[in-house]
Amino acid sequence: xxxxxxxxxxxxxxxxxxxxxxxxxxxxxxxxxxxxxxxxxxxxxxxxxxxxxxxxxxxxxxxxxxxxxxxx
Numbered sequence: 001x002x003x004x005x006x007x008x009x010x011x012x013x014x015x016x017x018x019x020x021x022x023x024x025x026x027x028x029x030x031x032x033x034x035x036x037x038x039x040x041x042x043x044x045x046x047x048x049x050x051x052x053x054x055x056x057x058x059x060x061x062x063x064x065x066x067x068x069x070x071x072x
Contacts, residue, residue: 004057004068025062034064 003021006013030038034050051059053066 001057001068004055007057021060023061028062028064030064 002017003013005011038047038050050064050066054064055066055068058065
């Protein structure tokens with residue numbers, strides 16, 4: 001999240017977290033809303049759109065997320 005916020009605000013990355021930047025989940029983690037949408041549609045197009053719109057700073061850790069500002 002720090003990397004994403006840094007990019008959005010054009011701030012240099014803090015090197016204190018470089019060791020964490022090397023970590024990654026073994027399998028992709030999808031939010032429940034993404035799982036529900038894909039389950040309802042079973043569409044590869046939806047899946048491809050989701051992956052294309054994923055925030056890169058999250059995807060590098062195998063977290064598939066496209067919206068962190070507008071959450072309920």
